[in-house]
Amino acid sequence: MNETDDLLVHRDGGELWLRLNRPQARNAINWNIRRALHRHLLEAEADPRIRAVVIAGTEVAFCSGGDIKEMGNGPEDSAAKLALASEIVQCIARMPKPVIAAVQGHVAGAGIGLALSCDLVFASSSTVFSPAFVQRGLGPDMSTSYWLTRALGIARAKQLLLTARQLDASQALELGLVTEVIDEVDFDSVVRARVTQFSMGPTIAISQIKSLVNAAAESSLPEQLDLEAKAQGLLAATEDHRAALQAFSEKRNPSFQGR
Structure with a gap:
């Protein structure tokens, strides 16, 4: 599998759709996805014809975090992964156009950070957030601690990260982690309508x-x-x-x- 297989890229007028495509691994982030996401986000940042960017997964999973099969390769490899993740998150933050997360199914670990980095998070009713870092003997990365603390405050962010408590879509909405919860049946059509609204905006x-x-x-x-x-x-x-x-x-x- 190469970068083209692992991240599907689709241009629709002023919209750029970036879809994680590793369903066999619940869209876990591997080197291919990191490199491809970074490259296409940089291109979107510089292209005035693109007026909205969407990061999506599949029905089963948005993103299950870092690929465990690519972990344990030493400190240099870990540092390189984190450096590229940092570039991705900062590119989303400074992007001079809206970046929208279309979230379905399983969202875990760094996948939470990727989703919360986006300006708007549309979640299907099937979505479950699993901040499972502590269960892997790791701490949060890909800006998860930054956005969670901003959204929830220090005490609640600690509680969520230290207990690895799962949140369903309605709980995430109540806490302010998602913009809107959309019924699974209508998810694709509603998200596309929302994205088009922003791509045609000022x-x-x-x-x-x-x-x-x-x-x-x-x-x-x-x-x-x-x-x-x-x-x-x-x-x-x-x-x-x-x-x-x-x-x-x-x-x-x-x-x-x-x-």
Whole structure:
């Protein structure tokens, strides 16, 4: 199996779909997936024609974490894996367009970090999150501790990671870990509709909102106000803002071009 087999890449207009494709291993992350994800995310970051990115798995599993069969190969191999995982997560965070996780079935270990790194997480009703790091004698990676702590607070994040407590989709929604829970039968059609909505939105505004929210937890109030002012100054000059003003005056919905 090569990178092309392990990560299926599909372009649909302004949407880029990246689908983990190792169902025999519950989409565990191997070297092929790491390299392919990193490469295609970097390309999406630089391509203005792509206005939304989707990371998906299969019905059985979104991602079961790191591939156990590729573990235990020494500290250099582990360090290289973690370095590439770091690049993937940081690329998602700075991506100037929305990155959406389409999550079904089993989600474990680093798969949780991959999902939570995305801006929106749409989960099917069959989804089960398993933060099983401690059961493998390992700690969280791929930014899992970062996003869990931001979402849950210190005490709840510790509780979840130290007990390896499983969460079903409704529990994850209640805790704020997912954006929406969608019935399994309707999952594909609803997610595609949601993705299309974002791919046809005001891309630059979405990018600035994403950047502002990511910065908010680490900025002081004056710093955040300054960031907001700079963002508004940039957005006020965009074609999409002018189109929105025109549409408002004409009492119709705007058509955004992402410029």
